[in-house]
Amino acid sequence: MPQAEFRPFPSTEGVIRCGSFSVEDLADRYGTPLYLYDFDFIRTRVRTFREAFQDTGLLLAYSVKANGNLGLLSRLGTLGVGADIVSGGELFRALQAGIGPGKVVFAGVGKTEEELRAGLEAQIYSFNVETVEELHRLEEMARERGGRAPFGIRINPDILSPTPHEYTRTGHAESKFGLPVQVAVELYRWAATRPHLHARGIDVHIGSQIVEQAPYKRALMSVLEVVHLLRKEGIQLEYLDLGGGFGIPYDGESMDIRALGRELTPLLKDSELRLILEPGRSLVGEAGLLVTRVLGLKVAGAKTFVITDAGMTDLLRPSHYGAYHGIRPVVEVENREVGVVDVVGPVCETGDFLALDREMPLPGPGELLGIENVGAYGFVMSSNYNARPRPPEVMVDRDEVFLIRERETYGDLVRGEVIP
Ligand SMILES: Cc1ncc(COP(=O)(O)O)c(C=O)c1O
Secondary structure (H helix, E strand, C coil), X not given: CCCCCCCCCCEECCEEEECCEEHHHHHHHHCCCEEEEEHHHHHHHHHHHHHHCCCCCCEEEEEHHHCCCHHHHHHHHHCCCEEEECCHHHHHHHHHCCCCHHHEEECCCCCCHXXXXXXXXXXXXXXXXXXXXXXXXXXXXXXHHCCCEEEEEEECCCCCCCCCCHHHECCCCCCCCCECHHHHHHHHHHXXXXXXXXXXXXXXXXXXXXXXXXXHHHHHHHHHXXXXXXXHCCCCCCEEECCCCECCCCCCCCCCHHHHHHHHHHHHCCCCCEEEECCCHHHHHHHEEEEEEEXXXXXXXXXXXXXECCCCCCCXXXXXXXXXXXXXXXXXXXXXXXXXXXXXXXXXXXXXXEEEEEXXXXXXXXXXXXXXXXXXXXHHHCCCHHHCCCCCEEXXXXXXXXXXXXXXXXXXXXXXXXXX
């Protein structure tokens, strides 16, 4: 029986909790701003994917770009999860965290020779190749090393995926990602004549924060067409990587993973391919809360600003993508006046905001707010702009709590800089 899924960060007796801890206590202990992750929730998401796609030989390759913290990655590794990486740095992280190289797939439109070499040396499961030059380079390097390089080609299926922001669409013909079907087929044919290449699979990733099933079905169908064509020519692949991009409920709908599994599994039945999925956001997004303290309120003309100690340097998504994140008081106060406010950070940019025109109970100075759904593309997109040290990351797993990244110090800010 599939277990009912719980929501992370429930409120009990008016205080947000994470596992068996009060978020207020954690904020006192670690300071603010603070990234907080509920690993138990991530565990349930892993289980949901596995149950939904149980008949597909699924390799769940967590997309490290969403949140690459070593503590979180290593715990995911203990659940048997692999990694989807896009750089040598992410390969380093995955290996440091103890994820087996045999569960690593390497995507990315611009891999350097150094990165390809690192992947070959580590003996990763497969390179998801995105340019003709990349495959040629890989062949050359494998020939020089005397081995075989496993690869799949990332297909561009020419699907304009319905994502909330154009920056997160990657499957249309005029995006930089993947290769057109015809070019890919020619490359597979060429590779079949090269003894140092091993055509292991095929890959597609159409975008991020998608809540509809239809684009996945279309992407799968177009990739399966290529698989069948190649098979007729004697080129037998082992995996089909359908990428990630499954949407979470920032302010509404999310992808129903179980329903997607029911829709897609039958299509894969006779393909003799193992499925790879690369979820990032849908594994960790909802598991993150950014805890911030209100520094003050300011009225300017018709506007009311709530000024917090977290800003765009800590969470870039609102200003970069116009993204919505729910904001809740960590400790509820009854009969609070409700107002429409901009929640803004201390950074010297008008674009530094966490929410615009948000109706919410007006918090007082010193109160704590929780910014929801920040587990993915939160900390990893943070910066030191305005010489702001980045916040700590704390992971809770039921009744255990771990500081998995320390708050940066001023010393960290100037590390590596030289006064000549
Ligand atoms: C190739 C690839 N796989 C997986 C992902 C993960 O996407 P998401 O975090 O939306 O699941 C991305 C995101 O950009 C990607 O480019």
